[in-house]
Amino acid sequence: MEEIWNGLLKAVELIARLDPVVVEITARSLFISLTSAFLAALICIPLGGFIEFRSFWGKRAIVNLIQTLYGLPTVTVGLLVFLLISRSGPLGGLHLLFSPAGMIIGQTILVSPVMTGLTISALAGVSPQIKETAKSLGASEAQVILTVIKEARPAVMAAVLLGFGRALSEVGVAMMVGGNIQGYTRVLTTAIALNTSMGDLELSMALGIILITLSLAINLVLGKVQGW
Amino acid sequence: MTFLETRELGKAYGQAQILKDISLSVERGDVLALIGPTGSGKTTLLRLINLLDEPSEGSVIFDGVNITALPEKEKIRARRRMAMVFQKPVMFKGSVRENISFGLNVRKMGDPRKVDESLRAVGLDSFGSRIASTLSGGEMQRTALARALVLEPELLLLDEPTANLDPKSAASIDRLIHDLSRKTTVIMATHNMQQCHRLADRVAVIREGRLTGLGRPEEVLAAVMKQDESFSLPSVTW
């Protein structure tokens, strides 16, 4: 108990004096996960719009599949991306394995189902009368879609934030695809895993506190956004 | 020339035939009132004219063109010459002003002065910056009317435009429709016989999805009253 308490104090100290290692790892984590969430949003919001606004064969099944993939195990995505970008894989020539770019690809894939699924729900939540009002006031099909996305903005923002949160806190992809290379691909989660197993609890706890604080912050913003 | 004409227009939802064999015409600048008991198909008819629903039979001829047969792109162009105010209007997120600008914006014709003008026309001068979702039912209805008026449509489709309003604001909206009708063609669904009398050049009676009377207000209303004992002019609404 004593040891944990001392570790906690030291951890707080590490954060308070902006320890370079702590800052560096936190910044990398934020950069990689924000980029992943941003890329995923670029793909998932239009994709969600497409699925919601078009009727096509197998639509129901696709939506079901997407929802099933919400809880996609991170190690499965890690494995998949590993196979894809490892030297002998189809994208092996791009040398993405054990690089931040590879991690970004992995996290983008990881959060895409949640982001797409929640975008679909968000758009489906806009009342059909809004669509009709827009249409009857002269909106083209594209303008109707844009109007619906605008109306659903808080819920779509929530979808993006939840995706960001999932990317930030996942460890499977970061470990398997990133390789936890110091100063290059080491992020909050992989650093916590490594330092804990090596017995450096101070650093682990410091990074753990930061991770929790970031998650809380995301939740706070989420609450704000949903109140709009 | 006839400005708008419906030819043997019909609409069915599955087995339920909601409208059948509606053939009527409106001249440019006229006000046509659609009256009929609740559930008779007035809203359905307005929606068909506004191209929001596909008719099951028949066609809508607008300014000489069969608009029900047009490809979707050109339907948008036809729709942009009309505007419809729904029975229960919904507001977009944002201010009253943003709501009223909507149609102008989708036409890339945004114009703050026109927005001011139409706010004034419906008596909501001071409401421009209010969040539209906080309006009362009557204020929403007036906002919806302004949102349509600002487009200066050639054809205005009104579904119970004064149903949620107190007598005073209803009277002012009636006046507005009356003034408007000098340059705009109006088709208006209503239960209100007095409103019919005051505003309409012609009245179409719809019962159970069929056109049962068409003509000048005094003729049609007299005929309706003869047919239907339950209904006399002092009881203003259907």
Ligand SMILES: Nc1ncnc2c1ncn2[C@@H]1O[C@H](COP(=O)(O)OP(=O)(O)OP(=O)(O)O)[C@@H](O)[C@H]1O
């Ligand atoms: N999408 C739909 N599916 C099935 N039935 C419908 C649909 N829309 C309307 N109806 C039915 O069509 C009939 C006519 O409806 P409509 O809304 O046109 O009546 P209305 O004359 O406008 O009535 P009110 O005066 O109450 O507004 C009603 O019986 C209604 O239940």
Ligand SMILES: [Mg+2]
């Ligand atoms: Mg109706």
